[in-house]
Amino acid sequence: MLLQRIANHGIRLGTLFERAASRHPANVLILDHDLDLAPDLGRRATVPELADLVADLASRLWEATVKPGDRVVVHKSDSFDITLLACAISRIGAVPVLLSPQLDGDTVAELMRRADRPHLVTDQVTLEGSLPESVFDLAESVLLTSGHHERAVELEDFAGVRRVAAVTVPADHPALITHTSGTTGVPKLAVHTGRTLQARYRPQRLAIEPVVRGREPIAMHVSFVHSRLFTALAISLLKGFPILVLSDADPVRAGDLFARIRPGILEAHPNTFMRWESLADDPREPLGNVKLFSSTFDAIHPRTVHRLLHASRRRAPLFGQLYGQSEVGPTVVRAFTRRHAPEADGRCVGRPFPGMTDVRVVSRDGQPPSESNPGYIEVRSDGRIKTYLGEQERYDRQLSDGWWRMGDVGYRTRWGCLHLLDREVDLIPGFGSTLAVEDALFAKLAQLTEVIIIPDAGGTAVPVVCTKDDKPLDREAWRGAVAGLPAMAEPVQWRLTDLPQTATTKIKRLELAKRLPAAPGPGE
Template sequence: MGVLFDECAERRLGTQVHLDRPFTLGTDTRTHYTLPGLAALVRDAAGWLSAAGAGPGDRVAIVKDNHWDYDLLACAAVRVGAVPAQLSAHLSGEVLGTLLSRLDPALLVTTAPVLERARREGTDPAAAARATLVLDAAVPGTLHLDDVRGHAAPGPHRRHDDEPLIVHHTSGTTGVPKLVVHSTRTLVRELARFESVRLPRIGVRRDDTLVNASAFAHGRTFCWTASALSMGPAAISVITTQDPNLADPVLRAHPPTVLEALPASFVRFQPLTEGLDNPFRRVRVVISTYDAMHPPTVRAYLAASRHRSPLWVEGWGQTETGPLTFRFHTRRSADAATRGSRTRNLGRPVPVKTRLRVVDPDTFRPLPRGRTGLVLVRTAACALGYLGEQDRWAAKRHGPWWNTGDIGRRNRDGSLDLLDREVDHTPRLSCLRTEDLLQTRLPRALECVVLAEPGHDPLPVVVTADGVLDRARWKEAVRDLPPLREPAVLTWDEVPRTGTGKVRRGELLRRLTGRSATSGSGRWT
């Protein structure tokens, strides 16, 4: 990964890269790059990191606003032999301080706004590192780019495939995120290499325009960077905002043929699917990871494409394992899902790469197909461990099997139905399936969330653009569902979220009720 951009430039792949706004990295205000230009930027950044004191075996923490230069900085750190740790700027000051304490980084790479916000919240991130490099301003007691600019990058440092390569954190929907350590073997050889195969219909082509609107501190995009660049598409566009008005000009200037985004971005961009001149009319493949999508959203994007048979590729996995199952949606299957048919079916295990097992949560004995239990997986892509929490990691290992902490069941055809996270699960209903039904029955809802709480009926939360819900329509929507409390109606910005847009369910429950007890045990979160 330290020489990825160099190797792609040497192959003269010709990929053009377009950004919705300039990188934070450096003082360049360009929004268009060639691969040689990006390779030069990574080499320059490697020189900066080396001059700031980062070297082989050191950890380099990267915390900044959301942009693809997260991955450029990570590749620069890998080049000098360091282990980058990509941390989201969405983390609270307290949580960021906890993770930095576990990391004990030699170098913190950040921005002035991140430092200022964390300090207002009672945490000084710079105190956790031997040195701090601030990318966008001069901050007393830290290094600025002017202090390190112009230093030549050292020669690329090689490491063993099983040594730590990079650190990512989990989403943190249920508490403080875990720091997941991946190696070259688990992340590059097992995940990125598999994704770089030109599979029929879904494989990246030379004439494709790839658009990614993601959370670039997440491990998914580091893997995507490796596979997307190596496939040599005609163009790559990077979108860092979830504001549809800001994303629309970029999408129209470079209409995607392959689209990948956060679930929250898909929801926010959905109004752009309307109209004959919508920016998604050339899309042939949509890729969705991180979280399951509500069927009406899937249907909207497939209907917006003028391609004869567009595909929605839904992958389910975790930061610790990468993709575990996959499922294809067509226009026909999306229509069926919208009518309530198997809305949380996540498809089959990745061929050759993954095995699944559903077990009794108390005894860990395998359950027959059709029975509900705890989902275990077996994959060679499983990470090396949790930094600073190896006991927690060991508690989630069951021999060669990894405990996902999810409740589901295997169907006769081998596919997996996901019902809930174990920590959120209640025998009364599946919160996830109920959310899908409500989303389908409430067209004005941007999102529906069902919160399970011990001793109480589940609490539904309906997110609308204006925070208003038609009560008559609500009563019609829940007419045949198990008992639910009166809904809380919120706007999008009133819902606490992770850096990937996932709802922080525990925090939302605490804000609405003053209580935080969960229905599940939470032993495997």
């Protein structure tokens, strides 16, 4: 019945905390940081307290002339109040447009142009630090969550205003706008509706229910501007899971929190899980209670999966990998257990959700797609966004009779499993799968914390490597690891913190390739 009610209305972000509070009034949400909008609330709040904060913020925004149908860009310092603001904006029938704090000012200005005179919610630090003066001309109004600016309005000025009732928006109307990763240029603005968000919610909830019974604490490190966070929150809040939300993926800080809270579920980006491999050696066993590790973004290295699963002390922990994209949500799923070896085929990303998603691989050259001749991966899903805001033609180019081109290449086995080999733009002619080679190197070299294989100006494959504590790469071990792999140039060592990343911690490979001649090695 709950799924049917949500299907009729879509995921109603504006009342999500309110509905969760009515079902589980004693449930709590714990943060690893203070909220910019409500620093006095502290780092542990009940769900009813957060529901009240969302209603208060919605009323302040209404008093600040934000009305139903308005677009409201949120671009501010990284904090969970980005998510709370999105819910508050949705509560009064407006459309939140969430832009990552990592975006540069010129990119933010361009996305604001596409949003066609939205309101802008930001803070003094961001406004004066990275945003160009032009945002004042591009915005209907500029609203501050903290600080002061003579040309902006402070939300604090509207404290105590009369509460306004929640506005109901039809399920097929825009409910949320997020941006794509921007790995190949300026990000696109993806328009979600209540119905498309619900279509993503349903398979994720159905996937978790057989695995997790009872109320397990869940810890999340997911970008506050990513649509995945909202479906993960909806599942967790409505099931009454106590929630730990992290803004900082630092393994030391995360380990301290996990040792105290003992999460039963971990949700994070693949690169975050890579950083958390070190927690497997922590004598406090901060991962010891984890029943389910969940990653809904890119395929993850088998070494990381192996390390994390063996750090759990639960009888049969699982690592759930969902392959998807901002534009379509999760489309295929695969579960790993401890029985999978460290060198298990990480390119196998799983199978579609029966009756909910579908996948096909289309030939690039008239020959059947295979491991040696991958084809274009295309999917069908009711969770597909409605458009790219301001770029309808670009959206239409990726559609073919309802099939969405993912921008990846791969093949399907005779048993129907989808194998992801590379991004279309990352193919190196004659090399094979760069991702498969990266998996192999990770399995052989425990010293590595990242390896990215990209072409140089002449098309030669160049491995860019990062190591634990930025120690010099063991060249003898490297030579042994690459034996039998496709030919590559000598490795180039970078610091992990210097790699260009997206909001979801993916490495921007094209940008990295452009920077390659100026690679900063450790100690430079």
